[in-house]
Amino acid sequence: MLSPTPSKRPRILPVKGKTASPGTASESPLYALRVFALIILGVIIQTTVAPYLTVLGAKPDSTLVLVICIALIRGPVWGAVVGFCTGLLLDVALMQTMGISSFLYTLAGYTGGRYAEGVDIESWIPPMVTVFIASIVVQFVHAVIMFLLGIEASVSFVLIRVVLPTAVLGALLAAPMFILTRWWLGGDRRGALFVEQ
C-alpha cells in the first residue's frame, strides 16, 4: 500500500493551526512564485557562495538541502517538481550536462516527501537524517552516472572526499534551512491536492 493512512502512520498536522485545504493560499500563484524565488535564490547561492565554503575538502550541496526541505514541508509531488526545476536551473547556471541534476533531485525530492508522510517533522532530526541519506544516495548515483559516461575516479576519493563530507555538511545545513524555508513558505505542510484527510 503506497498511500499512508491515519491508522498506519501518524497524520501530518498543520502548523500553528493552519489547515491546508483546496483553494487555500498554498495553491495560489503567489505561493508558487515564492517557491520559485526560493529555488532561484538557492541556485544562485550554490553557484556563488557554496563553492567557497570548503570544509575538509568538500563543498555543501545547498540546492539538494533546499529540495529536501521543501519536500518535507510540501510532500512528494512538490518535492519532485521542485527537485526537477532546481536541477534544471543548476545545470543551466553551471553549463553542465542537462538532465543529470534534474533526474537526481527529482528522485530525492519525491523520496524525501514520501518519508515525511510517516514522521513528525516538528523535530529537527528528520530534516538532518533525510538530507544526510539523500546526499549519500545522490552523490553515489551521480558517481555511477559519471562512471557510465566514462569518467573514472578512485572509489576511496569519491567516498571519503566527496560523498561523506558533502552529506555531513548538508545535514548540518538542514536544520537552519528547514526553519527558514518553512518560515518563507508560511508554515503550510502539504498542498491541498495531496493531503489525505
Place this chain on the structure above:
Amino acid sequence: MARKTVVKRQAVLAVLLLVSMAMLTVYFREPVGGVLHSTQRGGLVVISPLESGVSTILQPFKDAYAWASGLISASSENERLRQEADILRGEVIALREAADENRRLRDLLDFTNQPSYPQDYRTIPARVIGRSASPWNATITINQGSDAGVTMGQTVVSGKGLVGQISAVTSNSAQVLLIVDHNSHVEAKLQTGSAAGTVVGSVNSLLEMDFVDKNMKVTKNDVVVSSGTGKLFVKGVPIGVVEEAADQEIEYFKRISVSPFVDFGSLEEVLVLVPPAGTSQPLDTEAGS
C-alpha cells in the same frame, strides 16, 4: 481517492524522470548549436547578471570566511613563505637577466613568424561570478562574454599561470573549463625543453602529464608550460611544477604528477587572452560536451 492520488503522484514522478533522461540523451547527442545547448546559453544570459550581483554583495563575507580559515594555517605557512620569498628573490634576478638574454637571442634568431606571447595578445580582465561546487565539473563562470570579445577556445590565465579555456559563451558571460577538469587536455612541455606531453585534469583536481617519452629526463620541480602544439592554448604559459615522475614497466609512457601554479579554489580575477586580429580561433567545438 487515495488510490487516485497515488497514481497521480507516480505519474508526475515518472514524467519528470523521463523528461530528465530524455534531456540527458539529447544533450549528449546534439551538436553545440542544438536546441538544449542554445536553451542553456539563453538561460545563462538571464542568470549570470543575478550571479554577478549576488557575488558582488557577498564578496565581503567570502573574504571574511577566507580570512578566518586562513588564520588556521597562517602560522605554519608564514615560515614556509619566508623561505620561498628568499628563493624567489634570487630567481627574479636570474629571470630578469634571462629575459634580457632571451630578447637578444630572439632578435638574433628572427622569431618574427612566431606569436610572441603575451605582447601580441589583447587581454580581457574578467571577474569570477560563479563556479561549480561539484568535483565532476571543474568550471568557472566569468562576467565577460561575446559583447566584450570573448569567443570559444580562448586561453584564460591568472597572474600565476594557466587557468583554462573558454568552453561556452553568452553575450554577457562565459564558462571556463579549468585545466584540472577531467575533460581538459593541454599540450605541454618542460621549460627545460627536455620532454613534452599532454597535461590532463582529473576528478580529484590534480594534474598529470601523460604521453611523455620514457627516455626523457624529468626531475622534481621542473616547470611545465603550455607548448602551443595544436594551437589549443597559447604557447609558453606556466602550468605548474613536476611533483613526481613515475616510470612503470607496463606503461608505454612516463607519468608525471604536476602541481598547478594556480590555486583554483580562490580564483577571483582572470585574464582572457584574445589573439591578434586575423589569427584563427584555436577551438571551434564546445569542450566537455
